[in-house]
Amino acid sequence: MIRVLFAGDTHGQTAHVDHLLRVAVREGCPWVFVVGDFGYWEHQHDGRLFLDKVDRRARQHGVRCAFLDGNHDNVALLRRTYQDRDDDGLIVVRDHVQYAPRGHRWTWGSSRLLAAGGAASLDKDLRLAVEQRKTDRAARRALAHRNAGAPRDYAGTLWFPDEELTDDETDRIIAAGGRVDLLLTHDKPRDGAPSFNRKTAEAAYPNQDRIQRIVDALAPAQLIHGHLHHRYTQTLANGTVVDGLTCDPAAGHGEPGYRVEDSWLVVDL
Ligand SMILES: [Fe+2]
Ligand SMILES: [Fe+2]
Numbered sequence: 350m351i352r353v354l355f356a357g358d359t360h361g362q363t364a365h366v367d368h369l370l371r372v373a374v375r376e377g378c379p380w381v382f383v384v385g386d387f388g389y390w391e392h393q394h395d396g397r398l399f400l401d402k403v404d405r406r407a408r409q410h411g412v413r414c415a416f417l418d419g420n421h422d423n424v425a426l427l428r429r430t431y432q433d434r435d436d437d438g439l440i441v442v443r444d445h446v447q448y449a450p451r452g453h454r455w456t457w458g459s460s461r462l463l464a465a466g467g468a469a470s471l472d473k474d475l476r477l478a479v480e481q482r483k484t485d486r487a488a489r490r491a492l493a494h495r496n497a498g499a500p501r502d503y504a505g506t507l508w509f510p511d512e513e514l515t516d517d518e519t520d521r522i523i524a525a526g527g528r529v530d531l532l533l534t535h536d537k538p539r540d541g542a543p544s545f546n547r548k549t550a551e552a553a554y555p556n557q558d559r560i561q562r563i564v565d566a567l568a569p570a571q572l573i574h575g576h577l578h579h580r581y582t583q584t585l586a587n588g589t590v591v592d593g594l595t596c597d598p599a600a601g602h603g604e605p606g607y608r609v610e611d612s613w614l615v616v617d618l
Contacts, residue, residue, distance in 0.1 A: 350458050350459070350617055350618065351379065351380070351457050351458040351617075351618050352376060352377050352378045352379075352615055352616070352617050352618070353378055353379075353380045353381075353382055353457060353615070353616055353618055354369060354372060354373040354376060354378040354380070354381045354382070354613050354614070354615050355381075355382050355383075355384060355533070355573045355592075355594065355613065355614045355615075355616060356369050356381055356382065356383045356384070356594065356612055356613045356614075357383075357384060357575040357578070357580075357593075357594030357595050357596045357597075357611075357612045357613070358383070358384075358385060358386035358387075358419060358421075358575045358576065358578065358594075358596035358597065358600060359383050359386070359387055359388055359596070359597050360386055360387075360388050360421065360596065360597055360599065360600050361387075361388025361390060361395070361396065361399045362388070362597040362598075362599050362600075363399055363402045363403065363406075365597035365598065365599070365609075365612075366381075366383075366403050366406070366414065367406050368609070369381050369383075369612075369613055370406055370407055370410040370412050370414070371410065372613060373410070373412045374410050374411070374412060376615045378412065378615060379411075379412060379413065380412065380413050380414075380415060380457070381407075381412055381413070381414045381415070382414075382415045382416065382417075382449075382533065383414070383415070383416040383417075383575075384416075384417060384419075384533055384534065384535055384573055384574055384575040384594065385416065385417050385418055385419025385420075385422065385466050385467075385468070385534075385535025385574075385575050385576060386419030386420065386421045386422065386535065386575060386576065386596070387416035387417075387418075387419065387422055388421075388422070389416070389418070389422040389423055389424075389426075389427050389442075389448075390422075390423055391423065391426055391427070391430065392423055392426055392505075392506055393506070396423075400442065400443055400446060401443070403443070403445075403446055404443035404444055404445045404446050407445035407446065408444065408445045412445075413445050413446075413447065414445060414446050414447070415439055415446075415447040415448070415449055416446075416447075416448060416449070417448070417449045417450075417451075417464040417465075417466035417533055417534070417535060418448070418450075418451070418466035418467060418535065419466060419467075419468060419535040419575065419576060420467065420468040420469060420470045420509070420512040420513075420535065420576070421470070421509075421512075422466075422509070423505075423509050424466070424467075424509060424511045424512070425505070425509060425510070425511050427440075427442070427448060428450070431448065435447055437455040437456075437457070438453060438454075438455050439453070439455065449462075449464035449466075449533070450464065450466075451464065451465055451466050451467060451514060451518050451522075452464070452465065452518060452521055452522045452525070454525075454527070454529070457618045458617070458618035459618065460530040460531050460618035461527070461528050461529050461530045461531070462529070462530070462531045462532075462533060462618075463522070463529045463531070463532050463533065463563075463567070463569070464533045464534075465514055465518075465519075465522060465532065465533070465534045465560065465563055466514070466534065466535050467511075467512060467513050467514035467518075467535060467536065467556060468512065468513065468514075468535045468536035468553075468556050468576050469512065469513050469536075469552050469553050469555070469556045470508060470512055471547075471548060471550050471552055471553060473508050473552075476507040476508035477507075477508055479507055480503040480504055480505075480506060480507050480508065481503075483501075483503040483506075484500070484501070484502050484503045484504065487500040487501045487502075487503070488500045513555070513556045513559075514536075514556055514559045514560070515559075516559065518559075519559040519562055519563060522563055522567075523562065523563060523566040523567070526566075526567070527567075529567045529568075529569040530569060530570050530571065530618075531569060531570065531571050531572070531573065531616070531618070532563065532564065532567065532569040532571070532572040532573075532589075533572075533573055533574075534560050534563075534572060534573075534574045535574060535575055535576045536553075536556050536557055536560050536574060536576050537557060537560065537574050537576065537577060537591070537593060538557060538560040538561040538563075538564045538572065538585065538589075538591065539554065539557040539558050539560070539561040540561055540564075540585050540586065541557075541574075541583060541585070541591050541593065542583065543577060543579050543581040543583070543593055544579075544581060545577075545579045545581075545604075545605060546577055546579065547577065547578075548576065548577055560574075564585065564587065564589050565587065568587050568588070568589060569589055570588075570589065570590065571589065571590045571591075571592065571616075572589055572590070572591045572592070573591075573592045573594065573614065573616075574591070574592075574593055574594070575593070575594050575596065577593050578595050578596040578600060578601055578604050579593055579595055579604065580593060580594055580595045580608075580611035580612075581593045592614055594611065594612055594613065594614060595607060595608075595611040595612045596612055597612065
């Protein structure tokens with residue numbers, strides 16, 4: 350048996366990850382697993398610092414930290430940068446920080462786990478507009494200071510083109526078949542119906558449909574996800590128990606009834 354502390358979105362908030370690591374120690378969990386929007390922003394200085402700090406704090410606590418990709422993680426850079434795997438087949442990002450890529454399966458305790466990250470950003474247009482403004486400003490600055498070097502292009506720094514699970518990835522996960530006890534995703538399955546949900550725009554549905562297809566095909570006993578920043582538990586028609594987790598306090602500010610205890614869930618595997 351192994352106890353794992355599953356956690357909702359951490360968004361690069363070191364203090365919150367440190368809090369989760371402390372809870373993991375208290376609860377006897379050797380792993381914290383973050384279900385996306387972890388804060389993989391290694392294209393920025395702050396993002397590199399976040400990973401280094403989490404790695405250091407995890408080592409100090411004697412706990413390992415794993416994550417799957419959410420829509421706000423730079424998954425293209427993650428895939429390009431890291432390929433080495435640990436004994437569970439998780440990608441090693443730092444000594445104590447591991448990534449579970451889409452479609453990855455492994456066993457913890459007596460449970461078969463499957464990770465399927467990705468989700469759609471409903472503020473995509475806003476993020477692209479900010480990227481463009483920054484790129485334009487950099488170009489104007491370079492023009493004013495002719496020897497300042499090539500202006501920086503900010504494309505791919507706020508919105509990540511590979512954010513959604515693809516149809517191909519979904520097909521491959523389903524075709525692989527096999528037993529899955531615990532499905533870990535960032536997005537909710539389409540049939541998930543939490544009492545509070547900000548992600549109701551049409552653009553959110555294709556990714557939710559892909560998660561639903563996986564749930565229908567593999568019938569996991571449990572599914573844990575983040576993204577909605579809302580804690581709820583629901584049993585789907587096929588019997589899968591869905592647990593949605595809320596997020597770090599900084600992003601949770603303004604969510605109705607936010608409690609930090611709702612950002613994690615201890616599961617005996
Ligand atoms: Fe999030
Ligand atoms: Fe998200």
